Amino acid sequence: MPGARGTQILLERERELALIDQTLDAAAEGRGSTMLVRGPAGIGKSELLSAASLRAAGRGFETLRARGGEFERSFAFGIARQLFAAHLEDADQRAALLQGAAGLAGPALFVEEAGTDDGAAVSMGDPAAPIQHGLHWLVANLAEGAPLLIAVDDVQWADLESARWLVYLARRMTDLPVLLLTAIRDGEPALGADVISALEEESGSHALRPEPLSQVATVDLVRFELGAGADEEFCAAAHRAAGGNPLYLRELIAAARDADLAPVAESATKLEDLRPEGISRSVLVRIARLGAEASATAQVVAILGDGTSLQRVARLSGLEPDEVAVTAEGLVRAGILAGAETLDFAHPLIRSAVYGEIAPGKRAVMHSRAAQLLVADEASAVGSEQGSNWGSKLSESEDSEGDPEPPVQAQSNLSRTASPGLWSRWSPVRVRSLTPHWRPRSGGASSEGRSGGAEPGSSL
Numbered sequence: 237m238p239g240a241r242g243t244q245i246l247l248e249r250e251r252e253l254a255l256i257d258q259t260l261d262a263a264a265e266g267r268g269s270t271m272l273v274r275g276p277a278g279i280g281k282s283e284l285l286s287a288a289s290l291r292a293a294g295r296g297f298e299t300l301r302a303r304g305g306e307f308e309r310s311f312a313f314g315i316a317r318q319l320f321a322a323h324l325e326d327a328d329q330r331a332a333l334l335q336g337a338a339g340l341a342g343p344a345l346f347v348e349e350a351g352t353d354d355g356a357a358v359s360m361g362d363p364a365a366p367i368q369h370g371l372h373w374l375v376a377n378l379a380e381g382a383p384l385l386i387a388v389d390d391v392q393w394a395d396l397e398s399a400r401w402l403v404y405l406a407r408r409m410t411d412l413p414v415l416l417l418t419a420i421r422d423g424e425p426a427l428g429a430d431v432i433s434a435l436e437e438e439s440g441s442h443a444l445r446p447e448p449l450s451q452v453a454t455v456d457l458v459r460f461e462l463g464a465g466a467d468e469e470f471c472a473a474a475h476r477a478a479g480g481n482p483l484y485l486r487e488l489i490a491a492a493r494d495a496d497l498a499p500v501a502e503s504a505t506k507l508e509d510l511r512p513e514g515i516s517r518s519v520l521v522r523i524a525r526l527g528a529e530a531s532a533t534a535q536v537v538a539i540l541g542d543g544t545s546l547q548r549v550a551r552l553s554g555l556e557p558d559e560v561a562v563t564a565e566g567l568v569r570a571g572i573l574a575g576a577e578t579l580d581f582a583h584p585l586i587r588s589a590v591y592g593e594i595a596p597g598k599r600a601v602m603h604s605r606a607a608q609l610l611v612a613d614e615a616s617a618v619g620s621e622q623g624s625n626w627g628s629k630l631s632e633s634e635d636s637e638g639d640p641e642p643p644v645q646a647q648s649n650l651s652r653t654a655s656p657g658l659w660s661r662w663s664p665v666r667v668r669s670l671t672p673h674w675r676p677r678s679g680g681a682s683s684e685g686r687s688g689g690a691e692p693g694s695s696l
């Protein structure tokens with residue numbers, strides 16, 4: 237398999253690795269450049285940075301590494317300090333490196349945590365210019381010893397001063413034996429968009445966007461991890477659930493292993509019902525960072541099911557449609573939702589994580605309100621008595637354990653009014669969100685051939 241790294245396997249990244257090789261070779265010859273890896277959480281940005289540093293070591297480069305930290309953004313030049321720390325510990329080496337113009341970097345590297353309150357704003361006008369100049373010279377001095385790979389991960393959380401210096405450096409790289417490689421996660425409401433787009437601009441054609449893994453790669457990874465005999469249907473279920481996101485796929489595989497789930501066809505539905513801890517944690521933290529509206533919107537989408545409209549989410553969440561639209565865009569940027577017009581989660585596992593986080597009592601209330609809302613919508617769309625009769629039936633079913641009948645009328649009402657694609661994709665979940673207690677009479681009786689598992693909309 238291509239690109240093995242330690243015990244991890246790097247699949248379908250040939251194009252990115254070839255470009256990394258090319259830019260390293262050019263840098264070794266004194267033609268430095270900047271690369272930027274962008275993408276959603278878990279797509280494999282850090283893994284590419286690690287692969288680059290291995291490839292750089294093989295070519296005699298020295299790697300300077302740093303990583304933005306969510307809670308360290310207020311420490312001015314924190315990233316710069318991380319990059320150079322190892323070289324500045326020894327007094328003799330420090331004195332040698334800080335000779336000449338590089339000495340101007342001193343205040344950034346040695347001043348005690350000269351932080352700003354909120355990560356915004358030390359003026360990067362004149363006062364910072366000498367420091368940027370000094371740091372640039374520090375890089376140049378270091379590069380005299382060996383070509384450099386400067387790898388900065390999670391730039392979205394970099395302190396503003398360092399981020400601006402990275403842009404400054406990126407603009408002055410062309411005659412240095414240096415590759416500046418940065419990674420930025422999409423949709424994090426931290427670093428100013430101006431800095432990110434400046435870095436993107438400086439990277440030009442070297443701005444990388446790793447793609448989700450294909451089904452073929454998913455099959456390879458599942459079989460590599462769980463055994464060559466892993467069934468095709470099981471692998472296909474893993475691909476549907478993880479949507480090609482390597483992090484989600486690896487978490488899912490780990491969860492399957494923990495649950496002693498044999499990779500056979502019969503386990504496919506159980507796989508989709510797994511709710512890997514690691515994914516839930518990462519997803520919920522990312523949503524929480526986007527604010528209370530984002531959490532409310534995501535929860536409502538988890539209740540209503542994919543393909544729901546902004547208006548419906550607004551009505552159920554109590555937010556204004558405009559607020560939902562803005563919030564949904566943020567969720568799309570953060571890789572939580574796939575589309576902001578009809579609201580779909582980017583992966584079923586994300587939906588599962590959000591759904592699982594809603595407290596059972598709140599979930600029941602939300603399902604009940606969702607049922608009333610959908611019924612009201614359908615009744616007014618169909619303009620028939622049937623709709624409202626069905627509505628009261630559904631409300632009654634909220635109180636009964638295990639409503640024995642599937643809501644046939646509900647299906648027929650919705651199928652007449654909703655777009656065909658939407659209904660055919662989400663009918664089982666939608667029906668369950670309307671009648672959370674309903675279960676098919678026997679496994680396989682539901683239209684998607686699954687008996688009620690712990691999936692969103694089915695677990696009340």
Ligand SMILES: Nc1ncnc2c1ncn2[C@@H]1O[C@H](COP(=O)(O)OP(=O)(O)OP(=O)(O)O)[C@@H](O)[C@H]1O
Nearest residue numbers: 244245246247277278279280281282283421482483
């Ligand atoms: N191309 C790939 N093939 C196989 N596994 C991969 C691939 N890319 C990444 N992985 C694995 O997926 C997981 C997530 O990768 P990584 O940490 O690089 O993602 P990331 O984009 O940096 O995420 P974050 O935004 O959270 O920092 C890791 O376990 C990594 O080994």
Ligand SMILES: [Mg+2]
Nearest residue numbers: 281282283389
């Ligand atoms: Mg990362």
